[in-house]
Amino acid sequence: MADAAQPVRRPERPLRRATIKDVADAAGVSRSTASRALNGRGYVGLGIRERVQAAAETLGYVPDDMARHLKERVSRSVGVLVSDLRTPFYADVAAGISTGARRRGLAMVLGDGSGSAVDEVETARRFVALRVAGVILTPVSAQVTTFLARQRVPVVEVDRHFGGGSCDVVVVAGAAAAGEAAEHLLGLGHRRIALLVDLAGWSADQDREAGFRQACATAGVPVDDSLVVRCGPGVAAARDRALELLRGPGAPTAVLTTAAWLAEGVWRAATDLRLRIPDELSLVTFDDAPWMSLVTPAVTAVEQDGVRLGEIALERLLGRIEAPAEPPQTVALTARTHHRGSTAAPPGARAVAGGRRSVNAVSHMGAHAGQTGV
Amino acid sequence: MADAAQPVRRPERPLRRATIKDVADAAGVSRSTASRALNGRGYVGLGIRERVQAAAETLGYVPDDMARHLKERVSRSVGVLVSDLRTPFYADVAAGISTGARRRGLAMVLGDGSGSAVDEVETARRFVALRVAGVILTPVSAQVTTFLARQRVPVVEVDRHFGGGSCDVVVVAGAAAAGEAAEHLLGLGHRRIALLVDLAGWSADQDREAGFRQACATAGVPVDDSLVVRCGPGVAAARDRALELLRGPGAPTAVLTTAAWLAEGVWRAATDLRLRIPDELSLVTFDDAPWMSLVTPAVTAVEQDGVRLGEIALERLLGRIEAPAEPPQTVALTARTHHRGSTAAPPGARAVAGGRRSVNAVSHMGAHAGQTGV
DNA sequence: CTGAAAGCGCTTACAG
């Protein structure tokens, strides 16, 4: 009996999280009024707003987005799916999206791929279950984009594309940058230039290869297909392939790589072979990484601004959400090249150049010399 | 009239996403039965399950997690808040959490701090609004943890701690590693060893400083406080401070840094000053980065396995969610040091060592020589 | 074994 008479002790911090009903009760109003007072829509009596806000504050009330979303049918989150967060480029993309999302009060749900297409779709399914407003991804196959399209979820593909023009795409203008890199090397007098691309065969690498070949064709220099090598994944694999390449009889005098890890493989291989850069081997790469400006000589690199790519992708996604019916857009960012010390005329250029060109002539022609050969 | 007689054309892909009611209707059962058939709980008639699943498949049905969560009162997502995704260490932590989360079917909601405590709390509030099951963070202040604790959200602090033992913590055993690094340098004969730490003053850096001082004390070598320098944020700031330090009259013969970007600053400063490493300056750092094994000489570094840290943090969080009342735990990972070429005896060691020690004696004593001085 | 009903937390017409 005594027990029954005791008032139930309300724990100071209830295990149950405060709901709008708690806030309404504390403020002495209805749930409707509390809701209106809190989110500022609709009329609310003088002084009521303050009272409700104070109650919310006291109770540490944080509205449940799930419930709100359920009612309002809108989402305040975006899904992001990148290949591998441990790769700085992808981390930068995620960082760019994150910054924009924070500014707009959006939550970012992030998944990183295991590389498998099936896992990607599984992650995308979680995004759909979470009812994200849209998805930004660096696709490893067409499957995710197709799945998401079927679910009517707006999609933006970053860095490479699989959708075949069926969704928005944000990339780096790789063909142009690869062309300029090739022209630079051709201008220095290189005739045997190797191109190392990711075995995965992303569209980004296809673009760059096309730009490379175009520049060579324009300069009238035939491309030796044995010098276009696909390798990966991972630095170790790249190093092995580079070792084969550089040690062979028809070794190139210059290498262009399409990713930082490919350049790292070449760098390590060159170190292994005691090949001096740039005297014996010139190196240019896509994807500027911190180490490239720390080593000696520093490596000439095409910067791909992942952060900017992410920011733009988010803008595109938001634009798409606003206007779902508009035709898909492809945004191509111009890449910036950091010219550093890893390129020079090929060894024995004076002799090899023969009737074509003297070393001095070459050096006067500058980065775009290759084009004068048209 | 004719119009009214026309059957309404159902769009092939309705704009409205399929709900469980659509699935139930298509399968000719009630919503309750459809729900049971789909999630495997409760009885369901023979053949019914298959029929419902087929209907779900056809309609591309993906259950709404928000609604499910609202009803079940459970969350299938975790919040992660790191300082800056562009810093490889934090990206690694996020990657480790992501991998574990994917395996467990959890979504990861990721925010990266703007560095400001206020923004951090704002992001944490979004996590609470999303009703995440728990939060893992690299805190910049005690505020977030306090806020989250008040909201009864389980928290794990990674890399550093502010909670004062009020929440779970997963860190690298920094004091021990710093002590070993100091012993290594002392063993080589260095007496003027600088310590560069992050100006931010994280607990991680405090630990390392303590380990460093302890090792020096044990070896009977007084620490010159002007050699303990706090700098940041950013490589440029670190480089400037390193320049001052290395150019001064009482310049150190060795430097220990607590982060990759600090080491980068020192490396650049040394390059600026044409200081030869390791002959004129020894360098040891925390936070192994790719460039450290690419430069010449390669840099001796204490590896902090961010990925592993993330994996363990997630495990701890899940453990905490299971057992909310258990006392908080601190997990300290032993750090692994990669000994490379950036350390050597100090310049003029033979002369300077004087009555104390000969260079040869030192080199025979190995990495732990410092301790023999006790 | 199945389905009608209740309810998770919220917001929004709508009636007063």
Next chain:
DNA sequence: CTGAAAGCGCTTACAG
């Protein structure tokens, strides 16, 4: 200006 009611999509006792 306010509050009762409906309803977002889902699941789970519970009655049949």
